[in-house]
Amino acid sequence: MDPRIPLYYQLMQVLLQEIEEGRYQPGDLFPSENELCERFSVSRPTVRQAINELVREGLLHRVRGKGTFVSEPKIQQDFFQRLVSFTEEMEQKGLSATTQVLELEVVPASKTVAAFLSLAHEEPVYRLERLRRVEGTPIVVVTTFVPQKYCPNLHEHDLNNNSLYRTLESRYGIRVCRARRILEVIAATEELAKLLETEVGAPLQLSKSVGWDQYNRAVEFSIARYRGDRSQFIIELRR
Incomplete structure (x- = not known):
């Protein structure tokens, strides 16, 4: 010593x-x-x-x-450096990712959602809530809002087995080309703790993301809550 x-x-x-x-x-x-x-x-x-x-x-x-x-090793994600879907990124890392759609419904846009998506207050949007697992372990709960006018009948597509980005591009010609993301830290509520199989009050990484398509339209606003003990984000800066 x-x-x-x-x-x-x-x-x-x-x-x-x-x-x-x-x-x-x-x-x-x-x-x-x-x-x-x-x-x-x-x-x-x-x-x-x-x-x-x-x-x-x-x-x-x-x-x-x-x-x-x-502890299990954390999953390194390039979420803040590259514009790819969660499913695509896990596939590129050789990891098995699955999606469980918890809810998909049309709701009136709240003032907050409308502001992020440049919509009128109470304009109809799809509200999509998903639980994403990697190698069988729950990693993130994502709530996504998409303007209904850009993707009518979104509820008819299989979003358990297809990524939202791929569906938007293949079915509606919408390609998400640009995004802005905000990262915060929150404590797990009882509901989130149950879904993510962690303890109430455990630290979660909260990401708010807005995506714009090739026509510069705001086409998706997502709120993602990642397990802090299993997720690690890489951010590379240059000068």
């Missing part, structure tokens, strides 16, 4: 290396504080601080009444 480096940090690096090398697999119960104290001959506060850092990094997570577990 290097006396110039805090002991908890050195322990954290050792545990991190063991996780990365596969000694502990995703879903495994991580050794208890007492076991780590005995193994490394360090104090309990040192072990607790090292574990807390790994939890903050998303490598471990705690389950009340059960212990600390190794």
Whole structure:
């Protein structure tokens, strides 16, 4: 051990290396504080601080009444760098993605939705709510609003097995060419926690997105809530 480096940090690096090398697999119960104290001959506060850092990094997570577990690796997404559908991006990464349509209905546009889509207040829009899974794990709940006038009879298309972007382009000649996205952090409500199989209050990444087509029309407004423990967004900046 290097006396110039805090002991908890050195322990954290050792545990991190063991996780990365596969000694502990995703879903495994991580050794208890007492076991780590005995193994490394360090104090309990040192072990607790090292574990807390790994939890903050998303490598471990705690389950009340059960212990600390190794987390599943986060899914890296280029959502803020490339304009592709969720389905297309997962396919390109070699991951199996599925969609479950929770609701599809025509509703009057609220003032907020109308403003994002440059519509009149209460103009009819499709409200599409979907649950997206990757490798069987729920990752994101997306609510999308699409002006009904641009895609009549959208409800007749199979959006469980076809992406919305592909459907808009193949059926209605609408190609989303430009988008603006806003990223925030929220806490999971009881309803979202149930859908995403996480805890109430767990951090979620909230993305609000507006897409414009080749005619510069605002054709979709989406609100996506991603599991914070399973999602990671890459943003590359250049000067």
